Amino acid sequence: SQQGEEDPQALSIQEGENATMNCSYKTSINNLQWYRQNSGRGLVHLILIRSNEREKHSGRLRVTLDTSKKSSSLLITASRAADTASYFCATETNTGNQFYFGTGTSLTVIP
Amino acid sequence: EPEVTQTPSHQVTQMGQEVILRCVPISNHLYFYWYRQILGQKVEFLVSFYNNEISEKSEIFDDQFSVERPDGSNFTLKIRSTKLEDSAMYFCASSEWGERSPLHFGNGTRLTVT
Numbered sequence: 001s002q003q004g005e006e007d008p009q010a011l012s013i014q015e016g017e018n019a020t021m022n023c024s025y026k027t028s029i030n031n032l033q034w035y036r037q038n039s040g041r042g043l044v045h046l047i048l049i050r051s052n053e054r055e056k057h058s059g060r061l062r063v064t065l066d067t068s069k070k071s072s073s074l075l076i077t078a079s080r081a082a083d084t085a086s087y088f089c090a091t092e093t094n095t096g097n098q099f100y101f102g103t104g105t106s107l108t109v110i111p
Numbered sequence: 112e113p114e115v116t117q118t119p120s121h122q123v124t125q126m127g128q129e130v131i132l133r134c135v136p137i138s139n140h141l142y143f144y145w146y147r148q149i150l151g152q153k154v155e156f157l158v159s160f161y162n163n164e165i166s167e168k169s170e171i172f173d174d175q176f177s178v179e180r181p182d183g184s185n186f187t188l189k190i191r192s193t194k195l196e197d198s199a200m201y202f203c204a205s206s207e208w209g210e211r212s213p214l215h216f217g218n219g220t221r222l223t224v225t
Contacts, residue, residue, distance in 0.1 A: 031211055042115070042202055042216030043154065050211070088154060092210065098167045099214060101146070101154035 004089040004102035012108040019076040021105040023089030030092045037086045081111040113137045117217035132188045132220045134203030142209040143186045147199040193224045
């Protein structure tokens with residue numbers, strides 16, 4: 001399967017701490033994207049990193065990509081209670097117009 | 112900000128019945144997708160659609176499923192004869208130019224097959 005796999009499956013931290021989630025995938029990709037999903041809602045795009053990029057920042061988000069290890073990480077700094085959600089990585093393959101999602105990391109930020 | 116809208120938000124149907132899930136993608140987007148998510152599980156790709164035809168589909172998207180863009184704004188997913196295992200959240204998404212552009216998701220339709 002080309003799908004990304006996130007770990008950990010669940011993460012619970014105190015407000016103000018940093019949260020790190022990891023994603024591993026199996027095949028060559030065009031890009032990797034991270035999405036957030038609040039309970040019962042659709043997924044919201046957070047950040048896209050291209051296969052030739054190694055690191056990208058957006059506000060409190062920092063994403064890294066290591067294509068040699070086929071892995072990515074999402075770091076949320078100075079977490080807030082409102083960051084509580086599930087986070088998914090999605091890989092876009094270089095063979096077709098489709099995106100594969102992982103099972104997600106459920107993040108709980110305790111106020 | 113423009114958004115993808117899906118209707119209904121919740122659909123209950125009996126096994127064997129046909130259902131149509133509706134989506135209105137963002138107006139200037141060219142690529143459309145359906146995904147599903149069984150409760151607590153991964154988000155699974157069903158189908159992508161471009162230029163009025165299916166561009167990719169997964170193994171899940173068998174003959175029971177079909178998609179259509181009946182007019183310039185709607186994008187529908189039809190399940191011909193629903194099974195219990197079709198119960199899931201169905202998400203529609205669109206993207207501006209497909210490759211390397213983010214997906215914009217609707218809030219989903221919760222399908223319950225009894």
